[in-house]
Amino acid sequence: MDKSKLDLADKSKILCRTLLENDQTVPQDSLFRDDIFESTCRRVEDRNEARVLRDITPLVVPPAEILAIYGDARLDCLVESINEGWNNSIPVIGTRPQPDYSAGFKREAFTEDQLNKLSPFIGDWINGDLSYFMGAYNMYFPFLTCEVKCGAAALDVADRQNAHSMTIAARAVVELFRLVGRESELHRQILGFSVSHDHCSVRIYGHYPVVGENDTKYYRHPIRKFDITELDGREKWTAYKFTKNVYTLWMPNHFEMLCSAIDQLSPGYDLDAPPLSEKSGLSQALSSCQLPDSDVDSGAEVPATPDTSFTEQGAPKRRRRKADG
Secondary structure (H helix, E strand, C coil), X not given: CCCCCCCCCHHHHHHHHHHHHCCCCCCCCCCCCCCXXXXXXXXXXXXCHHHXXXXXXXXXXXXXXXXXHCCCHHHCCEEEEECCCCCCECCCCCCCCCCXXXXXXXXXXXXXXXXXXXXXXXXXXXXXXXXXXXXXXXXXXXEEEEEECCCHHHHHHHHHHHHHHHHHHXXXXXXXXXXXXXXXXXXXXXXXXXXXXXXXXXXXXXXXXXXXXXXXXXXXXXXEEEECCHHHHCCCCHHHHHHHHHHHHHHHHHHHHHHHHHHHCCCCCXXXXXXXXXXXXXXXXXXXXXXXXXXXXXXXXXXXXXXXXXXXXXXXXXXXXXCCC
16 A cells, blocks of 8 residues: 555556546536536535445446447446455455456457466356456456545545455456566556545555565555545546546557467466466465555455465465355
């Protein structure tokens, strides 16, 4: 939950400015319409998270699938989730994330050959096998999460939940590139984004790895923090436009990068062979990954030493999640 002393690579800093400054179209008739914007904010300021999620979130973080339905074919490769548990992901801590909103790539975005190459690392995803590369059961390589809270102090909790989710998301890309010997390409480069907000305050972050010779640590970069009600709502569409830019400007290049690494995977891994950790070198990768000092919180008690190595999660092999209850 902090910036690395090495900071972002210059390329990613330029990216952040582009995503903030590039203009995008916004809805003409919505609860953020100029003549009703103040009324909207007053009506939700003392309401619960469900009300904020219903009325405000789609105008802060536009849903990718709805934009696709309305005609943006570039987003047909995406899938979103609303309050769905990332039950197919290997968590950083014991509790799996459950973002209020998240976006990633759907299975149909990849070719049959790419899915075959990913299959040994995905396992039986329908029946709950855990993987580095999945979030929810239908989401590969998530890259955006949003958490909604009520009250300024609660946004700190949202930040911690987003940090957990997006560390998992960034780790997925690092582990994929580690398999093909290209992890150094990701050093200090943003691999995903998160948004924390309540009825008026918004915090936007980028998440990135620092890849060392013997370990990888994950950090976040604050991109913008602001109040949508200030200056008569001048900033009310800032997060909306930023998110659309993530979808349309950043996501296609990110997807192309993922596909280039997947295409380099060696085919023919035997799912009945010894655990993947013993065959692919992922165990070594797992033991080298660390989360820097942070208070990652997914609604459960956090270990006393939050920067513990991921090795405490066990080897990255096919595992089934415990049944609910």
